[in-house]
Every structure is written in C-alpha cells, then in structure tokens.
Amino acid sequence: MKKLNATILTGFLGAGKTTLLNRLLTERHEERIAVVINEFGEVGIDGKLVIETTEDVVELNNGCICCTVRDDLIGALRNLLASDRVFDRIVIETSGLADPAPVIQSFVLDEVLSSHVQLDAIVTVVDARHVEQQLGQDEAVEQISFADLILLNKTDLVSVDELGVTERRVRQLNPLARVVHTKDCAVPMSAVLDLGAFDLKNILSIDPAILEDHEHEHDQSISCVALRQTEPLDPAAFNSWLNRLVQARGADILRMKGVVNFAGEARRYVFHGVHMTLDGRPGKPWMGDPRLSEIVFIGRNLDEAELRRGLESCALPALAVAT
Numbered sequence: 001m002k003k004l005n006a007t008i009l010t011g012f013l014g015a016g017k018t019t020l021l022n023r024l025l026t027e028r029h030e031e032r033i034a035v036v037i038n039e040f041g042e043v044g045i046d047g048k049l050v051i052e053t054t055e056d057v058v059e060l061n062n063g064c065i066c067c068t069v070r071d072d073l074i075g076a077l078r079n080l081l082a083s084d085r086v087f088d089r090i091v092i093e094t095s096g097l098a099d100p101a102p103v104i105q106s107f108v109l110d111e112v113l114s115s116h117v118q119l120d121a122i123v124t125v126v127d128a129r130h131v132e133q134q135l136g137q138d139e140a141v142e143q144i145s146f147a148d149l150i151l152l153n154k155t156d157l158v159s160v161d162e163l164g165v166t167e168r169r170v171r172q173l174n175p176l177a178r179v180v181h182t183k184d185c186a187v188p189m190s191a192v193l194d195l196g197a198f199d200l201k202n203i204l205s206i207d208p209a210i211l212e213d214h215e216h217e218h219d220q221s222i223s224c225v226a227l228r229q230t231e232p233l234d235p236a237a238f239n240s241w242l243n244r245l246v247q248a249r250g251a252d253i254l255r256m257k258g259v260v261n262f263a264g265e266a267r268r269y270v271f272h273g274v275h276m277t278l279d280g281r282p283g284k285p286w287m288g289d290p291r292l293s294e295i296v297f298i299g300r301n302l303d304e305a306e307l308r309r310g311l312e313s314c315a316l317p318a319l320a321v322a323t
C-alpha cells in the first residue's frame with residue numbers, strides 16, 4: 001500500500017506558516033488534504049484564518065503539539081486514517097513554540113502512523129526580520145536545525161545586506177537544508193510538497209536522542225493570554241490601544257493576533273503582530289455568525305488584567321460611559 005505523504009510546517013511565532021498553508025490549499029485546491037493545526041493558546045485563531053477549501057481541518061488548541069497535545073495529534077491522525085475518507089496528503093502546522101523533534105518522533109514511533117504515513121519533509125518558515133531575536137529560544141533553533149526546506153520569509157522587511165547575514169546564520173544552524181527567499185511565502189508548491197526529503201539518519205545526527213521519550217521543557221516565562229469581547233469595538237480606539245501597547249510592550253510581545261468585531265462593519269477585522277510589527281486588514285464577512293472579538297497574546301511578563309482593561313476600554317458602551 002502506498003503511504004500518505006505528510007508535511008510538517010513549522011517556524012517561530014508569526015513567521016508565516018498560516019500564510020504558506022493558505023497558499024498550499026489554494027494552489028492544490030483539487031487535492032483532498034487533511035490539515036492539522038496546533039496553537040499554543042486556548043483560543044484558536046489560525047483555524048479561522050485558514051481558507052475554506054478543505055473540510056478536513058483538525059484544530060489542536062490549548063497546548064503545544066510537542067507536549068500536552070501530542071497524544072491528541074496521534075489520535076487525530078489515527079482517526080483520519082481510520083475514517084473512510086480518502087486523502088491525498090496530510091499537512092500539519094505546528095504552533096510557533098513547538099519543538100519539531102517530538103512531532104517527528106510520533107511519526108517514526110507510532111506503529112499506525114509509521115505504517116500508513118511517510119514523513120515527506122519538515123518545512124520551516126523563518127521570519128527574516130525577527131529571526132535573530134527569536135534564536136534566543138531553543139525552539140526557534142530546533143525548528144531551523146531539523147528543516148529539510150527553509151523559507152527565509154519576509155524578505156521585504158529587511159535590506160539585501162541584512163538578508164545575507166541572516167542567511168549565513170541560518171546556514172550555520174543547518175547547512176543541508178535548501179534555503180529559498182520568499183515574500184508572503186510565495187513559492188510554487190512543487191518546491192514544498194513531495195520532496196522525499198525527510199531522512200531519519202540526518203535527524204539522528206542532529207539529535208541522537210530524538211527517538212527517546214523525554215519531556216520537552218518550554219520556557220516557563222512565556223505565557224499566553226486569550227481575550228474575548230462581545231461588545232463591538234471602536235476602530236480608532238482599538239488601533240490607538242494596539243499602537244500604544246506595542247510601543248510600551250513590543251519587546252515582550254512575541255506574537256499577537258486576533259479576529260475583531262468593529263462596530264458597524266460587515267466584515268471581520270484580522271490583525272497580526274510580531275514584536276513592534278503590526279498588520280491588519282478586513283477579513284471574512286460576519287454574515288449570520290455571532291459577532292465576537294477574540295485576541296491572543298503570546299509573550300513574556302504579560303499582564304492579563306492590564307490587557308483586558310485595555311481591550312475593554314475600546315468597547316463602544318465603555319466609550320459611551322466615558323464620554
């Protein structure tokens with residue numbers, strides 16, 4: 001029986017993994033792709049931002065795929081394989097804080113997965129603008145070290161010289177992987193899929209203990225705050241709050257993202273931040289869906305009460321009371 005190819009998309013917080021996944025689902029829309037998305041926080045934002053070309057999206061939230069939800073990953077994949085649905089491939093987007101080693105381990109050691117699924121490649125998206133800062137985290141180093149293919153992404157945010165320095169740094173960590181420069185992960189999917197690149201021997205030479213069961217230690221100083229707000233938000237107040245927040249706390253905010261309910265807007269507003277970089281645009285129309293703002297912050301020294309107060313101050317009834 002021919003094994004199903006699985007691709008692991010990894011890369012640090014905000015590097016561009018969902019952007020790549022959406023390209024993949026768009027370019028390969030005729031394929032039946034089983035997608036597994038893992039997010040660190042209890043509120044899954046990525047699942048809402050993945051385009052709807054496939055019904056087979058499994059979200060594993062509230063934990064990291066390399067630790068707490070690892071059994072869930074194996075369970076989800078076993079369920080997909082046991083179902084009568086037919087797939088052309090599996091794609092797994094790990095959380096930005098995931099160490100890929102235990103995910104790789106699951107594919108190699110789990111009997112059902114190893115007999116039905118072939119790990120095709122570890123594809124790592126690297127944020128060319130923030131990678132130097134991110135390499136202080138072990139997970140960011142591991143994500144690059146284990147890659148078969150590296151997309152050195154966000155090339156529009158750095159100079160040619162900076163890109164050269166970053167590429168040398170990345171190649172020091174992983175001299176074997178193919179490195180491709182991208183903006184918005186724009187790369188033909190033939191360069192990402194069916195590479196046959198995964199090689200356990202390489203992985204064992206990087207981490208001889210990879211197949212041993214050991215607990216992965218996350219940096220305990222990193223936490224996640226998830227906020228929900230049902231009152232509609234005032235766009236001007238919200239943008240000004242976010243801008244003040246990144247000025248004051250940008251160094252500690254590794255990632256923020258959200259789907260926001262602006263008063264009077266027919267469409268969702270989607271925003272992303274990595275440290276001081278903020279980016280927002282209209283998303284899908286609300287239509288009949290319940291209108292709700294959901295925001296996730298991942299970072300150090302996050303003050304949940306302060307963040308909550310900040311968000312509440314942008315809600316329209318609060319503003320009405322204040323004026």
Ligand SMILES: Nc1nc2c(ncn2[C@@H]2O[C@H](COP(=O)(O)OP(=O)(O)OP(=O)(O)O)[C@@H](O)[C@H]2O)c(=O)[nH]1
Nearest residue numbers: 012013014015016017018019096154183184272279
């Ligand atoms: N300027 C610029 N922005 C980019 C590029 N690629 C992605 N982005 C933006 O970066 C932000 C984060 O992109 P995502 O694809 O959500 O990143 P991610 O790796 O999935 O993020 P997490 O899953 O939260 O770790 C979004 O606002 C993207 O539009 C790029 O090449 N240049």
